Amino acid sequence: MLTTPVLAWIFGIQVVVLAILLLWFWIHGIVSRRFEQRAARLVREVRAVFLDALVTGAELAPVVTLVRDMPRRVQIQLFTSLWPTLSGSQRGYLGELARQSKLVDHAITLCSHPRWWKRLSGSRLLTALGSDAPIMFRLISDAHPLVRAQAAEWAGDDPDGRAIPQLIDMLSDPIGVVRYTAQESLLRIGNESVEPLVEALESGRADPAAALPVAAGIASPGLLQATLVMARHERGEVRALAAQTLGAIGAEAGLEPLTDLLGDPEPETRAEAARALGLLGHWPVGKQVSEMLADPDYAVRREAALALKFMGPPGELLLRRIAEGGDERASAMAKHALDTPGSVAAGRAL
Amino acid sequence: MTEVMLDILVAIEWSALVYFFITNTFYAALLISAAIELRDYARRTRDESSWRMLGSKLAPQISVIAPAYNEETTLAESTRSLLGLHYPNLEVVVVNDGSVDDSLGVLRREFDLAQVHLVHPGYIDTHEIQGLYRSRSHPNLIVVDKENGGKADALNAGLNVATGELVCAIDADTLIEPDALLRMVRPFIESTDVIAAGGTVRVANASEVEDGLVKVARVPGKWLPGFQVVEYLRAFLFGRLGWNRLGGNILISGAFGLFRRSVVLDAEGYLEETVGEDLELVLRLRRHAYDTDTPHKVIFIPDPVAWTEVPETLRVLGRQRDRWHRGLTDVAIRHRKVFLNPKYGAMGMVVLPYYVIVELFAPIAEFIGLLVLAIGIPLGAINNSAAILFFLVAYGYGMLLSVFSLVLEEVGYHRYDTLKDRLKLTFFAVFENFGYRQLTVVWRLNGLWNFFRGSQDWGVMERKGLTAGDDDEASEKAERPKTTA
Numbered sequence: 001m002l003t004t005p006v007l008a009w010i011f012g013i014q015v016v017v018l019a020i021l022l023l024w025f026w027i028h029g030i031v032s033r034r035f036e037q038r039a040a041r042l043v044r045e046v047r048a049v050f051l052d053a054l055v056t057g058a059e060l061a062p063v064v065t066l067v068r069d070m071p072r073r074v075q076i077q078l079f080t081s082l083w084p085t086l087s088g089s090q091r092g093y094l095g096e097l098a099r100q101s102k103l104v105d106h107a108i109t110l111c112s113h114p115r116w117w118k119r120l121s122g123s124r125l126l127t128a129l130g131s132d133a134p135i136m137f138r139l140i141s142d143a144h145p146l147v148r149a150q151a152a153e154w155a156g157d158d159p160d161g162r163a164i165p166q167l168i169d170m171l172s173d174p175i176g177v178v179r180y181t182a183q184e185s186l187l188r189i190g191n192e193s194v195e196p197l198v199e200a201l202e203s204g205r206a207d208p209a210a211a212l213p214v215a216a217g218i219a220s221p222g223l224l225q226a227t228l229v230m231a232r233h234e235r236g237e238v239r240a241l242a243a244q245t246l247g248a249i250g251a252e253a254g255l256e257p258l259t260d261l262l263g264d265p266e267p268e269t270r271a272e273a274a275r276a277l278g279l280l281g282h283w284p285v286g287k288q289v290s291e292m293l294a295d296p297d298y299a300v301r302r303e304a305a306l307a308l309k310f311m312g313p314p315g316e317l318l319l320r321r322i323a324e325g326g327d328e329r330a331s332a333m334a335k336h337a338l339d340t341p342g343s344v345a346a347g348r349a350l
Numbered sequence: 351m352t353e354v355m356l357d358i359l360v361a362i363e364w365s366a367l368v369y370f371f372i373t374n375t376f377y378a379a380l381l382i383s384a385a386i387e388l389r390d391y392a393r394r395t396r397d398e399s400s401w402r403m404l405g406s407k408l409a410p411q412i413s414v415i416a417p418a419y420n421e422e423t424t425l426a427e428s429t430r431s432l433l434g435l436h437y438p439n440l441e442v443v444v445v446n447d448g449s450v451d452d453s454l455g456v457l458r459r460e461f462d463l464a465q466v467h468l469v470h471p472g473y474i475d476t477h478e479i480q481g482l483y484r485s486r487s488h489p490n491l492i493v494v495d496k497e498n499g500g501k502a503d504a505l506n507a508g509l510n511v512a513t514g515e516l517v518c519a520i521d522a523d524t525l526i527e528p529d530a531l532l533r534m535v536r537p538f539i540e541s542t543d544v545i546a547a548g549g550t551v552r553v554a555n556a557s558e559v560e561d562g563l564v565k566v567a568r569v570p571g572k573w574l575p576g577f578q579v580v581e582y583l584r585a586f587l588f589g590r591l592g593w594n595r596l597g598g599n600i601l602i603s604g605a606f607g608l609f610r611r612s613v614v615l616d617a618e619g620y621l622e623e624t625v626g627e628d629l630e631l632v633l634r635l636r637r638h639a640y641d642t643d644t645p646h647k648v649i650f651i652p653d654p655v656a657w658t659e660v661p662e663t664l665r666v667l668g669r670q671r672d673r674w675h676r677g678l679t680d681v682a683i684r685h686r687k688v689f690l691n692p693k694y695g696a697m698g699m700v701v702l703p704y705y706v707i708v709e710l711f712a713p714i715a716e717f718i719g720l721l722v723l724a725i726g727i728p729l730g731a732i733n734n735s736a737a738i739l740f741f742l743v744a745y746g747y748g749m750l751l752s753v754f755s756l757v758l759e760e761v762g763y764h765r766y767d768t769l770k771d772r773l774k775l776t777f778f779a780v781f782e783n784f785g786y787r788q789l790t791v792v793w794r795l796n797g798l799w800n801f802f803r804g805s806q807d808w809g810v811m812e813r814k815g816l817t818a819g820d821d822d823e824a825s826e827k828a829e830r831p832k833t834t835a
Contacts, residue, residue: 007739014746021753022776025760029772032764076397084401117393124397146394153402177540183408217407298471335467341486 039074046070046078050097054090060097067101075103080128091130098129111135116144123147127154140166145175152178156185161192168193168200171210179210187217194222201226208233212241219248231257236266243269247276259285267297274300278307283314290318293330301330305337352729359722359731366719373708373715374747380592381754387594388587388652388762395653400532406438410538412531413441413514413611417504418522422451426460428522431562433488437531441490443508444522448477448498457493461485474506474619482511501604502620502627509611509619517611519628523659524605525554525564530655534608543645545613545635548602549655550586552765553579555662564657567765569774574667576778577786578660584755587762590650597696599648600636600705604628606656609635624684626677633685633702640694652762668793675713675797682706713794719744720788745783752779 046066053063067075079098086094098104103125110122112135123139127150139151140163152170155163167189170182186193197215200206208230215223227249230242243261246254261273262285274289289311292304308315322334403409414432418425425444432442446454457463463483470479477499485491496507505519516538520526527533530549537544555578556570570576593599602609604627617638620627632648639646661667682689682705689706691698723741726732756775759765766775 004733004736004739007736007743011739011743011746014743014750018746018750018753021750021757025753025757025776026772028757028760029764029767032760033767036764036767080397080399084399117396120393121396124399128397128399175540176542177536180408180539184402184406187407213408302469332467332469336469336482339464339466339484341464341484341489 035071039071039077042070042074043078043081047082050082050094054093060093060100063097064100067097067103072103072106075101076125076128079103079125083128083130095130098131104129104131104133107131108133108135111139116142116147119144119147120150123150123154127157130157132158137163137166140170145173145178148173148175149177149181152181152185156181156188158189161189164189164193164196168196168206168211171200171206171214179207183210183214186214190218191220191222194218194220198223198226201230208238209235209241212238212245216241216245216248219245219250221249221251224249224251224253228254228257231261236264236269239264239266240269240272243272243276247272247279250280255280255282255285258282259288262288262292267295267300270295271297271300271303274304274307278303278310278315281311283311286311286314286318289315290322293322293333294327301333302336305333306340308334309337309340356729356731359726359729362718362722363726363732366715366722369707369711369715370744373712376704376708377747377751379596380588381751382592383595384588384592384758387591388758391652392762400436400529403532403535404436404438409437409439410516410535411439411441411514412437412516412518412535412608413443413508413512414518414520414531415443415445415505415508415512416520416522417445417447417501417508418449418453419447419498419504420449420451420453421522422449422453422456424523425453426456427562429457429461429491432520432526433491434528434562435526435531436528437535439514440531441492441512441514442488443492443494443512445494445496445504445508447496447500447504454481454493454495458483461491461493462487463493470510473510473615476503476507476510479507479510500622502622502624505627506619506622509614512611514611516608517614518606518608519604520607520656521605521658524551525559525562525657526606527653527655527657528563530606530653531608533651533653534655537647537649537651538608538610541647543647544610544649545639545645545647546602546607546609546632547649547651548590548599548607549651549653551582551603551605551656551658552586552654553582553660554657555659557657567767567771569766569771569778571774572662573778573786574664575660575662576774577782578667580752580755580775580778580782582660583759584752586650587652587758588751588755591652593701594650597699597701598636598646599650600633600697600701601629602632602648602650603656605658607632613639624677624680625673626681629677630681630684633681633688633697636697637685637688637694640697646697652758654763654765664789668789668796671790671793672797672800675710675794676801678705678710679798679801682710713791713798716788716791717795745787748783748787749780752782755779 046063049066050063053060079094082094083091107122107125107129110118111126113119113122119139119142123136126133126136136151136154139147140155142148142151152167155167167182167186170178173179193214197211201208201211212230215227223245227242227245230238231246233239233242239261243258246258258273258277261269264270264273270292274292277285277289286308289304289307293301295301295304305319308319316338319334319338322330323338325331416432429442429444444457463485466482466484468479468482477497479494479496481495483493492511494507494511496504509517516535518531534547534549537547553575554564555575556568557564558566558568569579590599590601607628613635617635621630624630636646636648661670688694688698688702690703723732723737727734727737756779766772
């Protein structure tokens with residue numbers, strides 16, 4: 001049994017801890033409030049001076065002095081809030097301000113820190129500042145996935161796409177966020193990525209399940225041949241993505257393989273192929289697509305019906321016939337597609 | 351006779367101490383885990399920019415499912431605020447759960463709805479769906495009109511028509527932070543093993559609300575909602591966050607949760623026969639995943655993602671707590687095979703035992719403890735000073751946890767900025783232990799009693815409506831036979 005002195009001791013400790021926690025709560029609250037108010041005022045002032053300098057093309061020196069007097073966190077707040085709102089030469093101007101304010105040097109130092117969160121912080125700052133510091137190339141192969149992902153995001157801003165080979169390697173990274181960021185970056189780089197992407201798909205260096213969404217997003221005709229090969233891939237998931245990509249590319253050479261994919265054993269692939277042909281408005285396959293309204297899979301029936309709707313008058317005619325036909329399930333889906341407002345269909349196309 | 355009674359009282363006292371030790375060990379572990387988790391989360395998200403994600407072509411589609419029952423006065427605004435959420439690939443599914451007011455009419459007019467021929471895959475059985483509508487003005491809005499069947503049934507109907515890879519289940523009156531989905535989707539992108547994610551739900555009463563968004567967070571001046579502000583902070587920032595490192599969460603608030611749709615469909619959606627459908631679903635999803643050796647990560651993120659209006663009267667609050675406890679009891683019994691079963695890993699050996707021993711039995715233990723003190727002191731079975739000290743230590747620990755949650759909020763988010771709000775928070779954190787906490791014991795005991803009587807009642811939530819921080823707005827009632835508030 002706990003004795004009274006033991007309970008008294010526990011209670012005493014509780015009181016002390018409670019007092020410390022309350023003090024922490026209050027002091028942190030008061031200090032944070034003051035800091036935030038000061039930071040907001042400083043950011044407001046410097047923003048105004050900077051934007052004025054931007055418009056008039058004035059010397060950066062007075063702004064640099066103001067920025068240097070700011071606490072580091074407020075500097076970061078200022079730059080990260082300004083960066084997304086600017087573009088082109090204005091970003092260059094902001095980058096120069098960051099460099100002269102020694103913020104870039106600070107970020108580069110952070111990027112070499114042994115602690116991953118410091119490196120992450122540094123790489124986020126360099127990304128936000130649009131810096132081309134070579135250390136970011138090294139971080140693409142960092143041990144921590146978040147740092148790698150951040151470096152991948154940074155690489156997507158490089159207009160020369162110098163890190164494309166590394167980004168393509170990242171498509172096979174075991175960590176989802178790294179793959180996702182690499183995909184996004186390759187998409188942002190755009191056409192520069194096409195050739196390396198084709199090479200990676202053909203050589204099997206990149207996982208097609210991660211590479212094809214990028215190909216669909218870029219939708220360059222240069223990707224057609226590699227995608228056609230993927231349309232015969234052994235994995236259903238890859239064939240479905242290939243169908244999506246062929247639809248996005250929209251080349252005539254993709255129509256026949258897409259038509260073949262309408263009879264794929266995987267429902268996901270059949271649905272994607274129907275959708276792609278619908279988006280392309282390829283009405284000659286209308287009859288074949290209309291037969292898919294009797295497909296056992298719901299998603300296939302839905303995509304086939306909407307594909308017919310996309311095909312315009314010939315497709316709608318087929319839908320009306322099915323709606324009046326004897327197959328209850330196909331008829332219901334056809335009526336559903338006919339009722340669906342055009343704006344919804346347009347939204348899907350986007 | 352007296353000697354036997356004294357022996358019983360001493361034995362109970364011993365049991366109370368053992369119980370006290372077990373619960374406090376759980377709390378201490380959660381406390382440390384929550385602090386580490388919050389620090390780690392801050393490191394991962396500091397200076398993170400979400401503006402790129404906004405323009406992403408690859409973001410997974412999210413279908414937000416909002417069940418609505420008799421919400422004609424607020425439904426247009428809440429739907430508009432859902433459509434305005436910052437996310438690049440969003441579908442909104444509003445389920446009119448047999449409203450007897452003009453909820454559907456409001457939606458038809460405001461969003462230019464066109465009725466489309468009813469067709470859905472029928473993955474999950476629900477009450478009859480009477481109509482399906484698509485908006486001409488908002489292509490990503492779907493409205494389902496169905497017979498009243500309760501919240502779980504409405505969510506299941508929404509799951510049937512939703513097309514997103516991820517589904518977000520919300521209460522129609524939940525106010526969602528504009529960037530909530532951008533934050534919540536991160537765990538799903540980071541790992542394909544994540545099947546569900548939840549975030550912090552906070553109390554919106556007295557906060558300044560504009561266009562369906564909480565502009566300035568305020569602590570209510572009234573006692574009941576004030577105590578609940580502290581309770582919510584404790585439950586989310588310390589309770590659920592702590593579980594991320596200790597075996598994973600089994601509870602995602604019904605007010606806001608994000609799920610992988612295929613996993614929920616595989617598990618056949620929400621269970622209608624329980625009043626704890628949110629807890630039951632997550633537990634079933636994880637149990638199914640353990641059984642089939644598939645991924646079962648449930649992540650909790652500490653960011654405030656949603657705001658909800660809490661009850662302001664004892665009657666309504668009592669019914670809500672009664673229902674929550676009935677739900678917990680029901681789920682614990684339904685999934686009793688998971689309890690202390692090593693097959694279910696940490697969920698079976700740690701998480702569910704916590705919910706049973708600490709959450710479910712807490713009101714019984716606390717009630718017995720208070721009763722023994724009341725009987726034992728006059729009988730001389732318990733030393734007076736030891737009894738008083740034990741009482742102080744027990745409630746002092748509760749106070750400590752509440753204040754620790756305030757520190758986590760302050761250090762991590764600093765959403766309550768004014769001196770007045772901090773004073774109120776301090777007051778509510780200290781004084782909830784004197785009177786309010788004992789009331790919750792009574793309500794939860796009532797819940798247990800009602801469960802064993804077989805009650806399935808959802809109760810009725812009285813809403814005042816959330817407007818610009820006004821505590822004295824006219825009362826508005828929304829009665830919902832089976833659907834939660």
